[in-house]
Amino acid sequence: MGSLPAVDEPLPPLRYPPARRDDDIVDNYHGVLVKDPYRWMEELDSEEVKEFVDAQAAVANTVLSACEHRGRLRGQLTALFDHPRFRAPFKRRGSYFYFHNPGLQPHNTLFVQHGLDGEPEVLLDPNTFSDDATVSLSMLGLTDDGDHLAYGTSASGSDWIIIRVMRVRDRQLMHDKLSWVKFSRIAWTHDGKGFFYSRFPAPGDGGTLDSGIKTDVNLNHEVYYHFLGTDQSEDVLCWRDAEHPKYIYSPQVTEDGKFQKLQIQ
Structure with missing residues (x-):
């Protein structure tokens, strides 16, 4: 598959978004006081957490977008996955059921075939x-x-x-x-x-x-x-x-x- 070459020059210092510390959050576990200064990050629906996550993603994207080998690596990985795949069939009465993916579908499709000489038919397609x-x-x-x-x-x-x-x-x-x-x-x-x-x-x-x-x-x-x-x-x-x-x-x-x-x- 190959690999990405090492970077000749070090990356510039990254400016990470500051994470607010709240020292007022303290739990008492059997008489032992334990601070939990970043519990606010557990509130996944809060605007503060959403803004922090977006800022973190922006930092990552500044590095990833500058990687000139990213497109080539994506192409290699796509080519490796682009081949037909079958799961082992299972039988009910005279019908056979199996999963198949022609290559790059996000999900495998469930097929049914009535008898060994029957034509495969789509039974359930999770891609829909x-x-x-x-x-x-x-x-x-x-x-x-x-x-x-x-x-x-x-x-x-x-x-x-x-x-x-x-x-x-x-x-x-x-x-x-x-x-x-x-x-x-x-x-x-x-x-x-x-x-x-x-x-x-x-x-x-x-x-x-x-x-x-x-x-x-x-x-x-x-x-x-x-x-x-x-x-x-x-x-x-x-x-x-x-x-x-x-x-x-x-x-x-x-x-x-x-x-x-x-x-x-």
Whole structure:
């Protein structure tokens, strides 16, 4: 691939934006006073933080824009990624499902092929989820008969996921829409009537999904069962452990379909 040559002359001193220090913020941990002078930077929606981040970015851009090898390096990296890629297929009944990327698409596309001699068809293209490719496919689960696909999408790198359901034969999007999903998997029961998934309680006071850049702790992870074609409010609570609010639960259905098991973290 090659590398960028070393700079012959040192870069001029960079003028970094000043970071305000607030010594009035002090926490008391079991009698030990600990200052946190830059806590104001955790307020990501404040104008002060936005201005500071913009100023930092401007400093970086003054250096990057002056790099004469940047375009060549970009071209080399683009060429390395510009080749067809396939993921290993998985089978449901007589149909095969696999991901494919012809080269430079932001996201891999899910294809379905009915039989070994069938023609591949696009089943789900995450590149159409948003104009700027910031909405991605985070998870998916197919029924054993391959009739329904449940899939989760997330925006802007967020851990929050919205699950939707598609009927495979005609690509019909069902009315199912599950929110407040995080750190979960989709575990269909063998009868295809529904699936287990994990979520957090919806926040009060009209809370909204964060953009993925906030690191608030979520508590009381729960496991629900969703019946196909019903509203999320009708989902059945299967597991909750108030004594361990920080535990994370990932549901699975056993191979014989008789039991649900939980992976606990």
